[in-house]
Amino acid sequence: xQETIRNTFKSVxxxxxxxxxxxxxxxxxxxxxxxxxxxDCSSSILEANRRDLDRMDPAxxxxxxxxxxxKRLEIIAADIRNVATLPSPLDIVLEQRRLPNGLELKKxxxxxxxxxxxxxxxxxxxxxxxxxxxxxxxxxxxxxxxDAHESNTAIVECIKTVLRRNGINDNTLSLLPSEREAAxxxxxxxxxxDMIIPRGSQKLIDFVRQNAKxxxxxxxxxxxxxxxxxxxxxxxxxxxxxxAKTRRPSVCNALDTLLVHAAKLDDLPxxxxxxxxxxxxxxxxxxxxxxxxxxxxxxxLERARPExxxxxxxxxxxxVKTVSSIEEALDHIAEYSSRHSExxxxxxxxxxxxxLKRVDAAVVYANTSTAFTDGAQFGLGAEIGxxxxxxxxxxxxxxxxxxxxxxxxxxxxxxxxx
Numbered sequence: 464x465q466e467t468i469r470n471t472f473k474s475v476x477x478x479x480x481x482x483x484x485x486x487x488x489x490x491x492x493x494x495x496x497x498x499x500x501x502x503d504c505s506s507s508i509l510e511a512n513r514r515d516l517d518r519m520d521p522a523x524x525x526x527x528x529x530x531x532x533x534k535r536l537e538i539i540a541a542d543i544r545n546v547a548t549l550p551s552p553l554d555i556v557l558e559q560r561r562l563p564n565g566l567e568l569k570k571x572x573x574x575x576x577x578x579x580x581x582x583x584x585x586x587x588x589x590x591x592x593x594x595x596x597x598x599x600x601x602x603x604x605x606x607x608x609x610d611a612h613e614s615n616t617a618i619v620e621c622i623k624t625v626l627r628r629n630g631i632n633d634n635t636l637s638l639l640p641s642e643r644e645a646a647x648x649x650x651x652x653x654x655x656x657d658m659i660i661p662r663g664s665q666k667l668i669d670f671v672r673q674n675a676k677x678x679x680x681x682x683x684x685x686x687x688x689x690x691x692x693x694x695x696x697x698x699x700x701x702x703x704x705x706x707a708k709t710r711r712p713s714v715c716n717a718l719d720t721l722l723v724h725a726a727k728l729d730d731l732p733x734x735x736x737x738x739x740x741x742x743x744x745x746x747x748x749x750x751x752x753x754x755x756x757x758x759x760x761x762x763x764l765e766r767a768r769p770e771x772x773x774x775x776x777x778x779x780x781x782x783v784k785t786v787s788s789i790e791e792a793l794d795h796i797a798e799y800s801s802r803h804s805e806x807x808x809x810x811x812x813x814x815x816x817x818x819l820k821r822v823d824a825a826v827v828y829a830n831t832s833t834a835f836t837d838g839a840q841f842g843l844g845a846e847i848g849x850x851x852x853x854x855x856x857x858x859x860x861x862x863x864x865x866x867x868x869x870x871x872x873x874x875x876x877x878x879x880x881x
Contacts, residue, residue, distance in 0.1 A: 472655035474634040479602035494547035504621035511617035524777035546844035574600030583663035586614035599865035682848030685715030685803035692809035693726035716836040732758035773799035825858040
């Protein structure tokens with residue numbers, strides 16, 4: 464396997480060198496062609512996805528992430544069309560000046576080169592990653608999980624068909640075997656891969672961080688909090704909490720922990736009432752449990768244990784903690800947050816300003832749902848992941864974050880004397 468994968472890396476590197484000569488118009492045409500081809504590929508993709516789904520328990524939180532259907536493929540195609548309409552992130556002049564010796568200096572954006580993606584049961588990532596990497600001039604090596612291997616294989620074949628039809632080296636995108644051994648080879652490919660981005664569980668991210676020799680950008684797990692301040696609008700809190708928890712509970716921007724100021728506990732039954740419709744299990748601390756007992760279904764209400772805080776549930780489960788002040792809410796978030804997305808519900812401008820300033824997270828919200836942490840929602844076309852670190856990229860990573868830069872120096876015979 465090692466020799467085969469190393470040969471794959473060489474082919475992808477060669478493809479990346481060819482990509483820099485493909486113009487923006489040609490890249491956009493390829494993306495539009497792919498979006499229009501997805502319906503033709505849908506039968507084979509959905510059949511492959513069905514085989515993957517047959518091997519997974521529907522109760523598994525990953526099941527929804529793995530699921531593809533006609534509607535989701537339509538959304539994917541729309542996102543790809545959107546990426547095609549975005550300005551190219553390449554050849555942008557970041558800095559330009561003329562030195563006293565006459566040298567002309569210019570700093571311009573360029574592709575990173577070869578980007579490796581390690582991900583789990585998210586076959587839509589295959590499309591998203593390809594569109595963003597192609598638009599930014601990068602070749603891509605994918606290492607998907609075994610849960611989605613048949614889906615990923617069908618999607619990659621669809622993409623390669625489009626590349627070949629447009630006269631583009633189809634090694635621009637390569638899918639590695641799903642075996643764990645392939646991941647180890649990839650993480651050590653320092654001469655072949657310029658950057659690796661893991662997308663998946665905290666376990667996967669930790670594995671990549673601990674074993675990679677190639678530079679890594681972490682797209683962290685989402686342990687997401689919303690704090691209901693003592694001056695919160697109860698109506699806003701009710702609809703925001705319902706959306707943040709139930710829209711798609713298996714994704715990383717879904718709400719995990721609700722922090723409630725003690726002064727708002729009387730409103731907690733009203734705020735959580737809609738969650739009953741979706742059968743959300745609530746793990747409440749003693750004060751919150753006492754307020755919910757008798758109003759929230761007994762079968763869905765449990766006393767919180769320590770492990771219910773700092774947990775990414777990825778399902779219809781929610782922990783609730785009572786706090787006595789914004790300071791206590793901020794301390795809790797600082798201790799348990801994965802620095803992905805955090806929110807406050809309040810009508811107090813000072814509390815809002817303090818929360819937005821002090822919370823250390825990639826995205827911080829006031830009076831709205833954390834479900835908006837998404838590249839497409841931010842107007843980025845799509846995303847390659849949500850970075851929770853601070854070097855190079857933070858938050859939804861899209862085209863701009865998939866570029867580096869280089870200096871261009873032009874002269875007319877200058878030489879350096881000192």
